[in-house]
Amino acid sequence: MRISLETLPATRLPGRVLSDGRLTLEWSLAREPLRILDTFLTESGVVPHDPVALECPNSVPGALTLLALLSRGATVALLPLPGRMDLAQPPPRFLRQLLRVRSPHLAGPPSSLLEPATFLEVQPIQGHRPLPVDSPLRRGRLLLRTSGSLGTPKLVVHTHERLLDNARNAVERLGLDASDRVLLPVPAAHMFGLGAALLPALLVGASVELIEGTNLLRYLEHERKFRPTVSFLTPNLCAMLLRPRSTTVHYRHIVVAGDKLPPEAFEQTEAIFRRVLTLYGSTELGVICAMAAAEATASRRTTVGRPLPGVGLRLAARAETAALAGDCGELLCAHPFGFAGYVDDDGVPLSTEDTIADKWYKTRDLARLHPDGSLEILGRSDHATKRDGRLVMLSEVERALCRLPGVERAAVVLRGETSRGREMIAFVAIGAGDGAPADAMTLRTGCHDLLPAFAIPDEIRPTAALPMLASGKVDRLALFALAGVADAGRITAPHEQETHGPARDD
């Protein structure tokens, strides 16, 4: 089934809107703007059998452009908006044009949905190398970059059909229906915003409001005016919103994905948003697990719920989790609506043998399966190590560091071997302080109050800022280089590093 106006119930129900705080589009009136967009694309030389890149902000023009491309059955690569720092990667060369939708926050004349030139620019991609004429990649695919915190970034390929099936599979578990007003402060150009939020909301006929460049003030303003029933957040956004609040009775629940929500914050968050539903997914597999709205057990605070219908979970034994209670190991997932494969920037398929074995996808997350079937994520397997024989999750060390005065952000990487286990190097970004000293010595002393001895980093490096990726995640590859990890440019698969020691100079 194609993604088109006809398949979206929102367009047949009265009163359903797509908005972004500036523009509001009644879905029942979307036919005309979409037709105009389609004509504009054709006149700009965009043809359905040539794949394109789309820079898509969280705005009505952005969402409509994406919808117009999907309706044509085109292959679209969703690329992040140009970041605030460093060089954007050039777009993949097998794409013919780069479609840039203007950010709603840039100064200039207001966009009109009836005049695509006011929000959309079509640029030919330099050095374009067309795919073979019969390549299946030419049509019907949606491509997303992996966050690529290790190794070279690659493109994850989804077919339109499976992507829709993935979204449809999540609707019931997330408790979405046509009466919902869904607020989307996370990017629709990444799998969480697209696959767990925007597509399910559209499939069920809910109204959707998008926020671009979410910050506390924008979120509160949108919330005041739109009065959402459901919002999709990351734990960082939740933390930002935990302030004394006036009435928020319009919320039915929020859906939170990403790193773990600290258990202490759970009660506070539910006091504001009524209910927190945790969700676990990936760029490759879409939505994997989600908490059900009706779930009342204590495990709500620590787990991400049960797998969605048709999704299989398994654990592979790992040295790091051998000593832990319960059924633990590295999580493998068999998903009926997952990705079709990886390609590189020339559209050449990349091997999946490191990531899929006999339809079981290696998530590279360490996890515990509870007896009731719910899943608890312990952390990334490449963010875990054994020290003095004990399991250390690097994220726990990072969290502890962040609690020290003056610390804004922290990232821990592993380097080499010591007699105690892998060597831990902590990079700590020091923010605007109260004048509290934040040198390595002070930080180390602070660690002793917060962490067991075996979890204290071997080296602590205070710095002004951590290198970041456009996705908002820490650039761990850059940190490896800074830490002086041997041969950082040729990172082997994480589990190989663990069992065979540091990367070798071959």
Next chain:
Amino acid sequence: MVQQETIEQLKKLVAECLGAKLSAEQLDPDLPLMEAGLNLDSLALVNLIAAVEKEFAVEFGEGMLNLEVFANLRSLASAIIALRGAAQSQC
């Protein structure tokens, strides 16, 4: 003039929140704090709010956490002065 002093104090706070990428002197009180000007990211904004509340001993209620108050340093200074005035009149 209280407005001017407040603006000068704010310039220092913002410069700190920006991690000293700009010096306090370089900050124009009418420059937008968001994308069209200083481009404060989400984290810098939250840090600024916390720093202002601490430095000036005020609390931004939900009604004050909006884009008009935080448009630029001048509007922010006015809001702070209003909050302090309101607090004093309650003593």
